[in-house]
Amino acid sequence: MTDRDCGARGCASGFKVSFRDCGDSALLIGFEEGHSRELSRFILGLSNELEHAAMAGLIESAPAFSSLTVFYDPLVLRREDLVASIEPLLSGDCPPGEPSRTWTIPVLYGGGGESDLKDIASATGKSEAEVASLHSSAEYHVYMLGFLPGFAYLGDLPAALHLPRRATPRQRVPAGAVAIAAGMTAIYPLDSPGGWHILGQTPIPMWDMSKMDMPLLRPGDRVRFKPVDASEDAALREQIAAGWLPTPMDAT
Amino acid sequence: MKPALHIKQAGFSVTVQDGGRFGYQRFGVPPSGALDDIGRQIANILVGNERTAGALEIAAGGLAVEAAADSVRFATAGAVGPALLKSANATLHIPAFQSARALRGDAIHISAPKNGAVAYLAIEGGFDLPTALTSLSTYTRAELGGFRGRGLRAGDRLFLRADRAPDRYEVRLNVTVAAPNIIRLMRGPNDSAFESAAFEALFSSTFTVTAASDRMGLRLNGPALARADRAESEPQATTVGALQVPGDGQPILLLADRQTTGGYPRIATVISADIPAAGRLTVGMTIRFQEVSRQEALGLLREQRLWLDGLADRLQKAPTNLLSSEHLLAANLIGGVTTGAVKDIE
Numbered sequence: 005m006t007d008r009d010c011g012a013r014g015c016a017s018g019f020k021v022s023f024r025d026c027g028d029s030a031l032l033i034g035f036e037e038g039h040s041r042e043l044s045r046f047i048l049g050l051s052n053e054l055e056h057a058a059m060a061g062l063i064e065s066a067p068a069f070s071s072l073t074v075f076y077d078p079l080v081l082r083r084e085d086l087v088a089s090i091e092p093l094l095s096g097d098c099p100p101g102e103p104s105r106t107w108t109i110p111v112l113y114g115g116g117g118e119s120d121l122k123d124i125a126s127a128t129g130k131s132e133a134e135v136a137s138l139h140s141s142a143e144y145h146v147y148m149l150g151f152l153p154g155f156a157y158l159g160d161l162p163a164a165l166h167l168p169r170r171a172t173p174r175q176r177v178p179a180g181a182v183a184i185a186a187g188m189t190a191i192y193p194l195d196s197p198g199g200w201h202i203l204g205q206t207p208i209p210m211w212d213m214s215k216m217d218m219p220l221l222r223p224g225d226r227v228r229f230k231p232v233d234a235s236e237d238a239a240l241r242e243q244i245a246a247g248w249l250p251t252p253m254d255a256t
Numbered sequence: 257m258k259p260a261l262h263i264k265q266a267g268f269s270v271t272v273q274d275g276g277r278f279g280y281q282r283f284g285v286p287p288s289g290a291l292d293d294i295g296r297q298i299a300n301i302l303v304g305n306e307r308t309a310g311a312l313e314i315a316a317g318g319l320a321v322e323a324a325a326d327s328v329r330f331a332t333a334g335a336v337g338p339a340l341l342k343s344a345n346a347t348l349h350i351p352a353f354q355s356a357r358a359l360r361g362d363a364i365h366i367s368a369p370k371n372g373a374v375a376y377l378a379i380e381g382g383f384d385l386p387t388a389l390t391s392l393s394t395y396t397r398a399e400l401g402g403f404r405g406r407g408l409r410a411g412d413r414l415f416l417r418a419d420r421a422p423d424r425y426e427v428r429l430n431v432t433v434a435a436p437n438i439i440r441l442m443r444g445p446n447d448s449a450f451e452s453a454a455f456e457a458l459f460s461s462t463f464t465v466t467a468a469s470d471r472m473g474l475r476l477n478g479p480a481l482a483r484a485d486r487a488e489s490e491p492q493a494t495t496v497g498a499l500q501v502p503g504d505g506q507p508i509l510l511l512a513d514r515q516t517t518g519g520y521p522r523i524a525t526v527i528s529a530d531i532p533a534a535g536r537l538t539v540g541m542t543i544r545f546q547e548v549s550r551q552e553a554l555g556l557l558r559e560q561r562l563w564l565d566g567l568a569d570r571l572q573k574a575p576t577n578l579l580s581s582e583h584l585l586a587a588n589l590i591g592g593v594t595t596g597a598v599k600d601i602e
Binding site: 026027028030051063065068078079151152153155193217222223 | 278279280281282283284285388389395397398399400442444445446490491492493495497498515516517518522525526527528550553554557558561
């Protein structure tokens with residue numbers, strides 16, 4: 005099954021949607037199903053289609069787990085016309101998404117100074133090695149970005165690793181921290197306060213804004229994590245300091 | 257030497273802002289931009305810039321700069337007293353909403369905004385800064401845009417595009433921008449997450465802006481807005497002006513630097529026409545909320561755009577006999593007059 009294989013996904017048969025106004029200049033397209041990769045691909049395809057429609061007055065759209073928010077100038081684009089242009093996309097052929105890309109992100113599990121690996125292991129009844137192995141065995145889907153520039157919500161975490169957020173958030177989670185909470189995993193792109201449990205550290209920058217006009221991970225991408233040891237981590241940091249960045253494998 | 261403003265003193269938050277950074281919310285980057293975008297546009301109109309140009313947003317603490325260019329035309333807009341233009345032999349008082357020209361070595365002092373959160377300083381020709389993701393706006397949390405991604409500090413040199421302000425008469429606008437005491441809202445998008453009592457409380461009570469407010473949002477204090485359901489839902493994209501209600505029921509009015517996504521339900525959203533006014537609110541101010549229909553909201557937005565479009569045609573020639581405090585002092589000495597106070601020039 006490919007991303008554009010609409011028939012197999014049954015997009016055309018339709019997700020249940022509702023349109024809700026966020027004031028006079030944004031429209032929330034809400035999908036009633038809970039989040040799934042299938043719904044996510046549909047939302048990303050819809051977002052993509054709207055961005056490419058080059059509709060006057062359409063500013064941008066922001067995908068989330070089970071919604072798409074469309075920002076528009078209501079004095080240029082009437083709400084009725086916006087809805088009328090979205091509706092056929094919901095019931096007709098599945099809008100194609102960007103082709104997805106697959107990334108392999110190296111992780112020094114338990115590394116980086118701040119780590120909850122021991123606590124995660126005891127809370128889940130696993131060994132630290134099992135936690136790392138479980139986390140790096142799954143292929144994740146980038147559902148959305150939010151919270152911070154370049155902060156990608158990656159799902160879905162193996163059920164054995166599901167934990168609620170920490171009772172007390174940290175004042176500072178370091179950039180590069182690989183963390184889990186609420187059925188998701190993520191990499192902190194910047195030093196920031198944060199309430200997720202830290203598994204380890206990656207040397208890969210999520211978004212060097214001085215060099216890249218887009219973050220490394222984008223909605224619809226697939227991500228795998230690969231355990232590395234301290235010497236591999238150090239070697240990668242040297243390469244990155246010299247300008248190296250990973251490239252994605254195209255999805256098959 | 258490149259033309260510049262030398263920053264002599266800068267308060268807690270003086271940032272470069274333009275109309276905002278759009279197209280990156282999907283990547284977690286908020287639009288940022290001026291909190292009071294009307295103030296920013298007016299300051300630019302006064303110095304003959306495009307309305308999309310950047311300006312310095314001055315929050316608490318004021319700003320003092322020295323002109324390091326042959327001449328620099330500037331104007332301020334917002335709830336702020338007259339700027340002091342100090343040269344070697346005179347100090348002129350330049351009211352807000354009026355342009356003036358500083359010469360090399362002159363100092364411009366702008367006091368902290370009064371009765372409002374922000375004031376804007378625009379410079380003819382604008383700042384010589386690179387755009388970051390298409391915008392000059394500063395988003396300090398990610399050290400993005402503006403001057404090195406941060407607020408200005410004493411010692412900074414802010415480069416300018418123009419070394420000389422062309423000779424022409426100075427202009428003024430007979431306008432005021434005031435902090436509001438009523439903010440208009442449309443319900444939603446998550447109105448179903450609230451009990452009807454929450455709407456009664458929202459539309460009949462007074463809310464106070466608390467000290468925990470910043471460019472991300474205004475934290476308000478008032479009656480708790482009761483949620484029908486305490487659960488935090490999956491994150492959705494946020495919008496500027498959304499009234500987000502966390503578990504304690506105290507709403508947060510989201511502003512320019514808001515997080516792009518959030519899981520707290522949004523009971524209502526400030527209409528676009530009132531977003532600049534909301535940006536003028538500061539700690540201790542009180543507001544009430546009024547519900548309007550979508551049609552009313554659009555009517556108000558249209559009216560506001562027409563008003564802004566017409567401002568350039570309403571520029572008046574500013575008085576040329578600007579009083580200086582030295583002149584007044586001299587007059588006092590000579591004439592023995594006891595009123596030493598310098599007033600706004602009208």
